[in-house]
Structures are given as C-alpha cells and as structure tokens.
Amino acid sequence: MKRHPLRFLTSSWPVRCWAFLFGGFLLGLAVLVSLALLLCFGVLLSVVGVGLVILAVTMVFGLPVANLERRRLRLVEPVPPPDPHRSLAGAGARTWLQTRLRERATWRELGYAVILAVFFTGANAGFVVLLGLSGMLVATPVVVWALAPEAVMIIPGQAIDGPVAALPFCGLGLLGLVLCAYVAGLLAAAQVKTAWFLLSPRDEPSRSRVIELTRSRIRLADAFEAERRRIERDLHDGAQQQLVALTMTLGLARMEMGESDSAAAELVTRARREARQALDELRRLVRGIHPQVLTDHGLAAAVAEVAMGHPLPVTVDIDLPHRLPGMVESTAYFTVTEALTNAAKHSGASQVAVVGRYVNDRLILLITDDGHGGADPAGGTGLSGLADRMAILKGRLVVSSPKGGPTQLRVEVPCSG
Known part of the structure; x- marks a missing residue:
C-alpha cells in the first residue's frame, strides 16, 4: 500500500482486508461476550468452588482464540506466527493446564484476546459502519431507480428526483470506499503487527x-x-x-x-x-x-572445470549477476563436487545437469542426474554431510530421489550476512 497506493486499490488486497476486519469484528464480539460471561460466572460461583474452575478456563481462553486468529491471519499474512507452545501429546488435563499456566505465551495470548475483544472490536465496528454507509451511497442510483423517487429520502424532508440526481451520492460513496480500502489496510497492518508481537514465540x-x-x-x-x-x-x-x-x-x-x-x-x-x-x-x-579458479573466477568457472574432468557428461548452467561471498562460493562448490561424486559412484546415471541462479538474495542450485534414484541419507551417500555443510550458513538441502529416478538435489544458500 505504501509503495504502490494506486495499484493497491485495483488489487485483491482491499477485499481481503475488508474480509479480515469484518471477521475480526465478529470474532472480537464473540470473544468479548465469552470473556464477560466467564468472568461473571467465575466470580459469582467462586464461593462454591466451581467458579475457580471457570476462572482457570478463563486464563487459558486465549489459546483457542490465538489458534483461530493464526488461521484467520492467512487472509492478509501468508506466513502467520508459529505456535509458541510445546507439544503435550498424551498429557492429562491437569498436567496440560499446569504446564500451560506456567508458559508466558499463554498470558500473552490471553492479553491478545483482551485487546481483540476491546480495542480491535471497536475499531472494526467503526470500519464496518463506514463500509456499510459507503456501500449504501454507491447503490443510491439503483435504489432510486427501483423505487419511486418520493420513497427515497437521503436528506430528511427532501426526496431525490430520479437516479441522475443520486449520482453525487454515488460519487461520495465511491470516495468512501477508497477511504475504506486504505483504512482497512492500516487497521489490518496494526492487527497483524500486534499478533506477531503477542502470538509469536519469544523465548529470549x-x-x-x-x-x-x-x-x-x-x-x-x-x-x-x-x-x-x-x-x-x-x-x-x-x-x-x-x-x-x-x-x-x-x-x-x-x-x-x-x-x-x-x-x-x-x-x-x-x-x-x-x-x-x-x-x-x-x-x-x-x-x-581450494581450487585457484574458484578464488580467481568464481563459482561458475570452478564448477565448469570440475565438469570437464568428471567421468559423466555434466551440463553446467550457472548464471550469477556478481561474485558471491567467499564462504557461500566455497560451500556451494564443495557441495556440487560432492554431489557429482555421489552421482558417479552410486546413481548409475548417464548424465548430470547443474543449474544455478541468484534469486531473492539466495543462491539456488539444482543438481539433477538420470540415475536409478533411491538416494538415502542414511545409506552412506554423503547427503548428511552435505546437509551439515548447508546448515553452517543456514542453508537448505532438499533431496528428491524416487525409485527409478531421477535424483535432484536442491541447494539454497543465503548470500546475505
């Protein structure tokens, strides 16, 4: 919205933000009523003991709200905050409750439920009213056309004389929809930031x-x-x-x-x-x-030199816009050489292809052979060592090797600090 304000209006983001805020209004209203009822019954029944159980349930009420909110955030946030709680599979109700009450994330989620119920519900309600009024103004010419002009009064005591006279109200409604789009973007961004702050793991x-x-x-x-x-x-x-x-x-x-x-x-x-x-x-x-060609000419030249001396035909297609950091080049080079060695020893392939690209500040390498597949990291093929080498730079190694082949290694190495 900040980078391309006009493009934002013609995209799907305003509708997604409207749906997110409308859903937040309904959810916040339900949370507000539920919290009020739980607190009232908990306090009133605390003298007989049942209220203490209700109050304990109130303390963990933020957990289901947070789980539902993480799902709802996917409307405007492709990657919602992860669940900060550790798994308690097989634990009893008492153990589960005691563990959750000791976790700080439980209290942050309860705080988020309160903020959602009080502040965001009010803000979303105001937005829903503004959006509804804007929609009504936009539809004014249609309403006037469908009904008798004397039956439609936007201003008390003054009827609208036909659909043409209602066009100014339609223009005002369109301006209101534009305002609703930007207001929805700001409100959704504020709610997403609040959710990330309170619902994400923060074990410092x-x-x-x-x-x-x-x-x-x-x-x-x-x-x-x-x-x-x-x-x-x-x-x-x-x-x-x-x-x-x-x-x-x-x-x-x-x-x-x-x-x-x-x-x-x-x-x-x-x-x-x-x-x-x-x-x-x-x-x-x-x-x-450490090959000198890697130091002098970079990763593409070094891999090409290895390919020329490899026992299998190797096709190299590495297109990089500039030299990468030395540690990245070294890690990528030795990963490729190890993968080519594995292909020659274990795959039974007749040819290998190496493709490299620089995408979003990451080096992406694909090493593919047409062998019989079935590569297993536990089978002594060196894949575990390659994964360990990737982990040093917080990279990732993905192996696809079905029975019958082909085998493809996807290497992703971050190139930033």
Whole structure:
C-alpha cells in the first residue's frame, strides 16, 4: 500500500482486508461476550468452588482464540506466527493446564484476546459502519431507480428526483470506499503487527543461546576455512616447489650421465618419473583443498572445470549477476563436487545437469542426474554431510530421489550476512 497506493486499490488486497476486519469484528464480539460471561460466572460461583474452575478456563481462553486468529491471519499474512507452545501429546488435563499456566505465551495470548475483544472490536465496528454507509451511497442510483423517487429520502424532508440526481451520492460513496480500502489496510497492518508481537514465540534465553551457538559455528567454519587456505599455501609454496626442484635436479643428473645405460641412470630416470607423479598428486590435492579458479573466477568457472574432468557428461548452467561471498562460493562448490561424486559412484546415471541462479538474495542450485534414484541419507551417500555443510550458513538441502529416478538435489544458500 505504501509503495504502490494506486495499484493497491485495483488489487485483491482491499477485499481481503475488508474480509479480515469484518471477521475480526465478529470474532472480537464473540470473544468479548465469552470473556464477560466467564468472568461473571467465575466470580459469582467462586464461593462454591466451581467458579475457580471457570476462572482457570478463563486464563487459558486465549489459546483457542490465538489458534483461530493464526488461521484467520492467512487472509492478509501468508506466513502467520508459529505456535509458541510445546507439544503435550498424551498429557492429562491437569498436567496440560499446569504446564500451560506456567508458559508466558499463554498470558500473552490471553492479553491478545483482551485487546481483540476491546480495542480491535471497536475499531472494526467503526470500519464496518463506514463500509456499510459507503456501500449504501454507491447503490443510491439503483435504489432510486427501483423505487419511486418520493420513497427515497437521503436528506430528511427532501426526496431525490430520479437516479441522475443520486449520482453525487454515488460519487461520495465511491470516495468512501477508497477511504475504506486504505483504512482497512492500516487497521489490518496494526492487527497483524500486534499478533506477531503477542502470538509469536519469544523465548529470549533460548533464542540468545541459539544465536550464540550459530555464531560460534560460523567462527569455527571460518577458522577451518582459514586453516585449509594455510595448508594449501604451505603445500603450494613449500612441498610443491621442493618437488619441482627435485624433478629438475634429477633431470640435470640424467643429462650429466649422457647416453649411459647403467643401473644408476635407470634409477635416476625412475626417481624423476616418480617425483613427477608425486608432483601431479600434490597438485591435485592442492586443487581439491581450494581450487585457484574458484578464488580467481568464481563459482561458475570452478564448477565448469570440475565438469570437464568428471567421468559423466555434466551440463553446467550457472548464471550469477556478481561474485558471491567467499564462504557461500566455497560451500556451494564443495557441495556440487560432492554431489557429482555421489552421482558417479552410486546413481548409475548417464548424465548430470547443474543449474544455478541468484534469486531473492539466495543462491539456488539444482543438481539433477538420470540415475536409478533411491538416494538415502542414511545409506552412506554423503547427503548428511552435505546437509551439515548447508546448515553452517543456514542453508537448505532438499533431496528428491524416487525409485527409478531421477535424483535432484536442491541447494539454497543465503548470500546475505
């Protein structure tokens, strides 16, 4: 409504807000009457003991109201507040009541029921009256046309002379409907914000612990990444250079021996060949730790390089508008390489496709193979490790692998901080 005021009028949002507020008026009226009756009977019958039970029921009256309100909020809020209560399946009535009374969410929901019954019911009632008057004014020409002009009096003592004379009242009603659309948007927004504030989970100590655990996990991941880069640098600048020097020294020694076919010459040739093999193995190890192409050219180029050396035909279609954060690129790269390795080892596929897009500040990757399917995270295929890697960045891994295939891994990684 704030970004596109005119487009808001022509959308379905005004009608949805009207339905939400009208339903809120009926629900609030019912809640108001129910609370009043419960309190009156509870106080009056408290002397005989039954009233205490009624008062206890009154204290948890906010729970069904909150559950109904979460369902009703879907009219104007695609994702309503989640239920803050823990499950008590199989618990008895007394245990259930004692547990709910100890939860702070129960009292917040009771407070919301009171606010709904007192404040929002009054505000919604005023809105319903305004909407009804606007609708009546809009329909004035039709009413005048259907009835005799002398039978229709908008102003006391003055009849309307035909439908044309009623058009100003129709215009006034249209202005009233426009006003109702914006007023409904504001009232609905206020009620949604109140619902999120009082009906959503707010266990602050647990939330703080979860946030600290998440931060510590990210710090550990960063430390692991830094250590891996250090090992890569040491191998590249240390052991790899020494093997290159050894290979060159053995080559010079073989040149000094000339055309000799002695046993020493054979040993030097063999040592040089083994040194070259060790150098190739070390280079592959360094590239596996963190490929240089990922650092220099980004995720798309790194995945394309892996695809060229893969035993299966791999189609790569990764289109990103810009470079992503280093941790995101690294996590996505090793997830793709692990998924391609799993496809080669376990899927029996003949081809694999990798598609990557940047949508709503999230990296979306789809790795699909045409194998026999049936991938099971508990079967040692590495899917659990991939999910753990995603969890570090609060990402998500969704696996679809029916029997007979195909198998598709959907990877979603947030790219924001």
